[in-house]
Amino acid sequence: MPVYSISLDELNKTLPRNAEQLRSWCAALEAGGILYFPETPVPIPAGDLEFLLGQHQTGSKLHKNIAYKPVRDQLSGVDARTSPAAVVEQLHGIMRRYSASVTGFLAEFLAPYHEQWLLDYASYRPIEEEGRDLPVRRRNDLLHTDAFPTRPTHGRRILRFFHNIHPTRTRNWVVGEPFPRVVTAFAPRTLAIPRPDSPVAHAAKQFAQVTGLAALVPRWKRTAYDEFMMQLHNAMKEDELFQQSCLKEYVQFPAGSSWMVYTETVPHAVLAGQYALEQTFLVDPAAMVTQESAPVAILEKMAGARLA
Numbered sequence: 001m002p003v004y005s006i007s008l009d010e011l012n013k014t015l016p017r018n019a020e021q022l023r024s025w026c027a028a029l030e031a032g033g034i035l036y037f038p039e040t041p042v043p044i045p046a047g048d049l050e051f052l053l054g055q056h057q058t059g060s061k062l063h064k065n066i067a068y069k070p071v072r073d074q075l076s077g078v079d080a081r082t083s084p085a086a087v088v089e090q091l092h093g094i095m096r097r098y099s100a101s102v103t104g105f106l107a108e109f110l111a112p113y114h115e116q117w118l119l120d121y122a123s124y125r126p127i128e129e130e131g132r133d134l135p136v137r138r139r140n141d142l143l144h145t146d147a148f149p150t151r152p153t154h155g156r157r158i159l160r161f162f163h164n165i166h167p168t169r170t171r172n173w174v175v176g177e178p179f180p181r182v183v184t185a186f187a188p189r190t191l192a193i194p195r196p197d198s199p200v201a202h203a204a205k206q207f208a209q210v211t212g213l214a215a216l217v218p219r220w221k222r223t224a225y226d227e228f229m230m231q232l233h234n235a236m237k238e239d240e241l242f243q244q245s246c247l248k249e250y251v252q253f254p255a256g257s258s259w260m261v262y263t264e265t266v267p268h269a270v271l272a273g274q275y276a277l278e279q280t281f282l283v284d285p286a287a288m289v290t291q292e293s294a295p296v297a298i299l300e301k302m303a304g305a306r307l308a
Contacts, residue, residue, distance in 0.1 A: 001175040001249055001266060002033045003259075011041055015108055026112050026289045029159075032178050032266050034251070040163055040258035041109075042101045044277075048094045049165060052124060053275060055087065066124040068095035070103075077123075095122055102161050102279040106260075116287035118156065120280035129171075130272035136237050140270040143176045143243060146263040147233040152226035155296035155308030156282035158264040162253070163277040170252040171273030177247050179265045180298055183232070185242075187302070191231050225296050225308040229264060236267065264295055 004025070014021045029035055044052075066077040075092045099122040107115050129140055136142070146158045164171040176182065222230065236242060246267075253259055253273075261268070285294035292298075300307050 001178070002028070003036050003251060004028055004033050005036050005038060008037070008039050008041060011037075011109075016111065019111070022109065023112050023289050026110060029260065029262060030157075030265075030288050030290050030293045032262070032293075034175070034259055034261045034266065036253070037258045038254065040256060042098075042105050042161075042163065042258060044098065044163075044165065048097065051090060051094060052126070052165060052277075053167065055091070055126070066091065066095070066126070068092075068099055068122040068124075070096070070099045070119050070122060091124075095124065098122060098277055099279055103281075106161065106281070112289055113283060113287040116284040117159070118282040120151070120158075120282050122277070122279040125276045125278065126274065128272070128274045129270045137234055139237060142237045143174065143246065143248070143267045143269045144233050144236045145179065145182070145229070145265065145267055147226065147229040149230060150221075152222040153229075153264070153282050154223050155225050155285055155294075157262050157285060157288075157294055159260065159281040159283050160263050161258065161260045161279045161281075163258045164253050164255055164273065164275070165277055166255050166273065166275040168255055169273065170254050171276055172271040173251045173253065174248045174269050174271060175251060176249075176267030179267075179295055182236070182267055183298065183302070186232060186235055186239075191228065191235060223308040224303075225299060228299060228307070229295070265293075 006025070025035060066075065068075050073096065075088070075095060078088055078091065080088050099119075102122070103119060132140070134140075146160075147153075148158075162171075250271075285291060285296055288294055296308050
């Protein structure tokens with residue numbers, strides 16, 4: 001899986017005028033590449049960084065992933081009953097600023113998309129990834145492509161911008177083969193090639209969504225595309241032979257670096273690392289420089305029908 005390193009000098013020479021270079025970086029990203037910034041283009045204020053690194057180490061209740069929902073300006077994953085109100089408020093402000101900073105940078109860097117995306121969650125990940133005791137489907141150290149059980153994308157692509165804020169350690173990833181090869185390997189033996197909903201099923205889902213019943217049964221919110229992607233995510237993690245024998249490439253992201261990747265396309269796993277920030281965007285496939293590279297386009301070609 002190609003990793004494209006972009007220095008701040010190169011970035012400053014490109015933004016905002018070099019439209020051809022920006023389109024080239026978008027195309028590389030869409031094809032399954034990882035765009036890597038050895039020095040993050042979204043620096044974090046020293047006070048914010050000190051706060052984030054200090055809370056977990058001093059025994060705060062910030063002991064798991066913290067999610068920030070920018071559209072609603074909501075913070076979750078921290079127990080407000082046991083954490084001081086000032087701590088929660090400061091964390092909320094830091095996550096709000098981080099989300100806005102990443103969004104501002106990508107609005108310029110991904111200018112060919114014209115901001116045709118939905119702003120999804122940001123997260124702070126303060127715990128060590130290596131050795132986490134989690135159920136198979138929730139493990140981060142197994143190769144997988146992303147799909148959200150309760151937040152179907154309806155064909156939108158999952159773009160994630162990561163930032164390793166650990167002062168000294170690398171964040172260690174492994175990435176697998178390109179999406180078309182993974183789908184070709186899994187679909188014939190473990191997954192049904194997606195088919196569009198029947199008119200009756202489509203009408204039932206629409207009724208569930210309008211009335212709010214879909215919130216009770218996550219599957220009712222999913223299109224045929226979302227259902228397939230959820231099955232693929234689970235099948236990859238549960239296949240021990242695949243995890244042991246598939247081709248892998250190991251990538252280490254140093255302290256202070258950032259990287260971005262379409263995680264529904266690039267099989268990936270996190271082997272080790274602590275203290276990271278991340279912002280997710282759901283990007284319209286129609287905004288792609290190479291629309292044929294989107295997973296929904298690949299799967300619809302296989303199915304011979306629209307799936308989302």
